[in-house]
Each structure stands twice: as structure tokens, then as C-alpha cells.
Amino acid sequence: MDLDYQMMTELTAIELNLEELKVGYKKKYFRKDLIKAWSFKCHRCDKKVSSNEADEYFNVYVSWIEGLGTRFCSKDCSDIFYNELLNELLARRDQLIKHRELLGKFYSEAEQKFLR
Numbered sequence: 011m012d013l014d015y016q017m018m019t020e021l022t023a024i025e026l027n028l029e030e031l032k033v034g035y036k037k038k039y040f041r042k043d044l045i046k047a048w049s050f051k052c053h054r055c056d057k058k059v060s061s062n063e064a065d066e067y068f069n070v071y072v073s074w075i076e077g078l079g080t081r082f083c084s085k086d087c088s089d090i091f092y093n094e095l096l097n098e099l100l101a102r103r104d105q106l107i108k109h110r111e112l113l114g115k116f117y118s119e120a121e122q123k124f125l126r
């Protein structure tokens with residue numbers, strides 16, 4: 011496969027991942043009609059969050075991380091995780107854009123030499 015095509019394909023995938031991340035970041039409310047309470051540990055600070063104590067929690071769901079999503083005790087904790095993922099994707103996107111520019115420059119220089 012052509013290198014530029016490969017980079018374009020990855021850029022498209024990153025755009026989709028960015029969209030998925032935005033849509034997958036949600037504030038959730040515990041159901042209060044459950045007989046049995048359930049709980050989880052915050053992915054960031056390890057604090058235990060229980061459905062019979064808290065009203066809400068935060069969830070970041072993206073398909074490239076296994077499971078039903080990554081759960082957090084607070085918006086502060088989930089924001090840190092969300093921003094880490096976001097920054098990773100944006101950094102990779104910038105890198106690919108730069109590489110494509112370099113590749114384009116390289117090709118046009120090679121073409122100039124060929125035409126001379």
C-alpha cells in the first residue's frame with residue numbers, strides 16, 4: 011500500500027476516534043430503583059463509588075478500550091482521562107499531517123530532479 015494512502019487512512023480513523031470520544035464521554039445517573047446496590051472503583055483515584063451513596067458518575071466509552079467504558083467518581087477525574095486520550099489523538103494527527111507534508115515535499119523535489 012502507498013505510504014501516503016496509509017497515512018490518510020490513519021488520519022480518517024483518528025477523526026472517527028475523536029468523534030467517538032466526544033460522543034462517548036457522558037455523565038450518568040445511578041438507577042435508584044435497584045434492589046441491590048452496585049459499585050465500582052474510580053479509574054483515576056481508586057475511590058469507591060456506590061449506587062446507594064452517589065447520584066451520578068462519569069463514563070468514557072470508546073470502542074478501542076475494552077469493556078463498557080471507563081468509570082469515574084467525578085468530572086475532575088474523568089476530564090483528566092478524557093484529555094489524555096484527546097491529546098494522544100491530536101498529537102498523532104499532527105504528526106501524520108507533518109509526515110504527509112514532508113512526503114509531499116520529497117515527491118515534488120524528486121519530480122523536479124526527474125524533469126530536469
Ligand SMILES: [Zn+2]
Binds near residue numbers: 052082083084
Ligand atoms: Zn476519582
